[in-house]
Amino acid sequence: MSTTHQTAIESAHKRIKPFIHQTPLFSSESINQLAGATLLFKCENFQKIGAFKMRGAANAILQLKGNLSIKGITTHSSGNHAQAVALAAQKAGFQAKIVMPSNAPNVKIAAVKGYGAEIELCEPTLQAREDGVEKIISEFGFAFVHPYDNWEVIYGQATCVKEIYEAETNIDYLLAPIGGGGLMAGSILSTLVYSSTTKIIGCEPTGADDAFQSWKSGKHLLQTNPNTIADGLLTSVGLINFPIIMDNVSKIFTVTDEQIISAMKITYERLKIVIEPSSAVPLAVVLANKAFFKGKKLALILTGGNVDLRQLPFQ
Template sequence: MIDQLPVTLADIEAAASRIAPFVHRTPVLTSRRLDEILGAKVFFKCENLQRIGAFKARGAHNAVFALDEGAVARGVVTHSSGNHAAALSLAARNRGVPAFIVMPSNAPTAKVESVRRLGGEITFCEPTIAAREAAAEEIVAQRGATLIHPYDDPKVIAGQGTAAAELLAKVPDLDAVMAPVGGGGLMSGTAVAVHGLAPSTKIWAVEPAQADDAWRSWTTGVLTPGDPPDTIADGLRTTLGGTGFSILRALLDDFVTVDEAAIVSSMRLVWEVLKVVIEPSSAVPVAALLDRKLPSDGRRVGVILTGGNVDLEHLPWRP
């Protein structure tokens, strides 16, 4: 089964070469104080410092630059709550083609403004997966643009896996690597990279309890559509894709969920101690360490901090 996965380590290595001119090789930060609080030696891969402020720049550039001239000529389209939307806008601009972006009406203001700044043409829709997909399909029909799915696309997944590959090149002797799950693009790319480069390293996934369709799918073995997600982690308000599901079922060692209070506490903790800005989605794996949801005590754990795009007018700890 593992030999037949839709994304391979070779795909991730090819993606790394393809996207190198367009993305940052983000730093890995540590904090002795956070190690004490979290009970592990933690290495934070800071994708919050990536282009457009999130790891999504990796997958979007890989997908856009892998297209031939005929496929990309009329532009690209996607649906996204924000980070992939901005990433695709940037990748399209770098290739010189239009980007048509479907965003839910409740998308954070900071992410909407980022898309506009990067030249994406926005269509707003109701905040449901069905509405997002329908609006994107209509643009494909009208404009002839190529759909770049935000997470259920092997090229996007391969691009996202380059973050974990860089982490392991910097810190090769990790006991575990962990990341949050929304649509599954980052986590499945991470799983493929870790399995291929460090087979003895554990692969851990974390999801908000209020948006736990991926966790339920993984535990039951049946891809289960989620209820409308209601989580502060806006980047994870998606449903697990079939491509990611097949990879996570094959490669994950453990999968846990965390509550909203732990997400907020962990987000603030990273701001205050590590001195970097992260968004709620980035705090989800940190929350699992803070709440001791995984056997991490004393271990060397890599955490991918997925993004840092926050609406500063609506911080979760403000009254």
């Protein structure tokens, strides 16, 4: 099975390389001292569209290029996947219509429009998002690129962690946030292929902890009324991603919004880079569990940097 995953991940990486940045790994002596561990930050906030989502969207959409039966691309997303689909569709020569919830951050709505996509606003519920996409598919014949429950999206996200293991060896723990689980599933598959001794740590806000609750109970529990500043992590874990995560994650930690905001502020102050709240969740987990990670070598994925600078939570 790992050979199949390796072939798919390497094909995805080759396919998307002209359309993405190979993002750097940053470290900070002061953060290392604060954490009592060695931390390597994979800076997907420097990725095209400002988030890792460009990898998965590009991998899925580029494979549809040349299919004359497809009239365009659609998806639903509160922000980063919407931007990624809009730009990847533009690069592949497709029209894009994106369903976004009415409470999506204005900075992300503006960015999606900037990449040439049409936006259909809907009520901020999963049902409304899915209904909006179904309408576009039936009326216009567009292809749906799911934000996370899509194997080609998962393999695209896996390339992020492949790059980490190509740059660094002997990593004890890889930490990534869990929303729909596409990044986490891809991270796990890359780890099984390229660094099988590395343990995987899932990171979630306490206000959107369906993966943690599912991991604890052994059942696939859906998100209900999520409430967190980490707007990129509001969705339930997808059906494809759920068994991959449950079978391979070593542990899932949760952190409060206060801890997320503190970690976000530390990242701004000490790494001197812009990240969004979801990106700060892994660092918040490390700082809240110093004894667990003491002396270890950690890789943390900074998932994105699309934040409204006029509304930073620590101002």
